[in-house]
Amino acid sequence: MQIESGVSLKPYNSFGLPAVAQTLVRITADADVRRVVDHAELGTAPKFILGGGSNIVLTRDMPQVVLKVEVMGRRIVEERANAWIVEAGAGENWHDFVTWTLAQGCPGLENLALIPGTVGASPVQNIGAYGIELKDRFDSLEGVDLLTGRTVTLGAEMCKFGYRDSEFKHSLAGRVLITRVRFRLPKPWQPVLGYLEIERKMNDTGIGRPTPQQVYEWIIGIRRAKLPDPAVVGNAGSFFKNPVVTPEQCRDIIGRDPEIVHYPMPDGTMKLAAGWMIDACGWKGKTVGRAGVYEKQALVLVNRGGAIGSEVMTLARAIQESVYGRFGIRLEPEPVVV
Structure with missing residues (x-):
């Protein structure tokens, strides 16, 4: 467990807004969360969970203990007759994870390519784009209860996904720190193409039955054409x-x-x-x-x-x-x- 004081959060939010964390703890494993819970001072202090910082607006310095989630790792958990089950650490970059799943021959997340942020933040926001939401590909997640230090496993029903919403914005806000997320990618793969911009790509390219890689590349092109790169703006x-x-x-x-x-x-x-x-x-x-x-x-x-x-x-x-x-x-x- 790495504890730092007086940390600028400007590099850790995609808006590039200035703010300082009085105390920041880097979380790289479940055990780090339990150490925070058991810590004499940190355990009872108010806490703020920080992922990739792509969905926050910082308007002030942070007196809470900022728990920066940096749990890494990607793996194929299981291949079933009707789905692949894949898992990623909450600190993994979301787009990099999408790219990795395609490289492993496990399509299904391509419509969500180039969405900024981390894997751990994806269920909090129930991210979505171009006809797919995270809940459509969600299997389960693991986290650590910040009050008890116990590991919890939550399915979709307990997460209560809604439009850009989940229970992590309500009763579980600041209560459970997500450490890893599992996804169910259906077999056989079926492209999701029901958006005007994707239909235009099909017409422009003459490709009526795109591969997962082609859909992935189309989505990246569409997003880059109309959305600014947070690294630049x-x-x-x-x-x-x-x-x-x-x-x-x-x-x-x-x-x-x-x-x-x-x-x-x-x-x-x-x-x-x-x-x-x-x-x-x-x-x-x-x-x-x-x-x-x-x-x-x-x-x-x-x-x-x-x-x-x-x-x-x-x-x-x-x-x-x-x-x-x-x-x-x-x-x-x-x-x-x-």
Whole structure:
């Protein structure tokens, strides 16, 4: 267990926002978590779990004990007649893990390529893109209870996955530190192609039956064309959730804004494109202080250089008010604001 004091968190959040952790503990194994729990001072102190820092907005220094998850390792647990079961340590880079699964001949995660962050954060957020959510490929996870130090194994039912949501944002927030995650990748593999941008790739290439590697490369190309690289421009990816409304609400909005982008959901509700709404309010490319809205995708807020967390949140609130004023919809941020 490695304990450090006065650690800058700027390199550990994809927005590149300044903040200092009074105490930071690097977690590389379950045993490290138990040492923290049993520690005379750290055990009773408030704690904050930090993964890849790709889904947080830091607005202040951190008085809590920051547990930086660096548990590594990747393996094929089992090959069944109808699925591969693969596992990764919570500290593994998500995109690198997706790439590795394809190299092992275990497809199924290719639509989630290039999503920033770590494997351990993926169930917390129930990450999703281009027709697949993590819950669609989830098997189970292991973690350590921060109160008892006991190892726990959780299946999908206990995680209570929702749209960009899970129980780790509610009753399990700060209670369980995820150490490794297992995925169930179905056999035989079937591509998920039901998105306009993917259909355009199929038309452009003339490939009607793409391989997993081709879908993977298409997704990377699509994301790179419209989303900034956090290593170059600080950001946390999509900043707002796409709001879900009733069919009646959707019809009312369409009556006022016929061009609004919307998608029917399996449960009969309608999902509205938050990026379209933000763009329609004139925010694309705008800047407030040193925070701004990305020129190619209005759903992404960026650090123009030297921004602080309060500037990002001032911009976010201004966008929320604009969208609410025009559409009567209150946008909900995706990142955790600390």
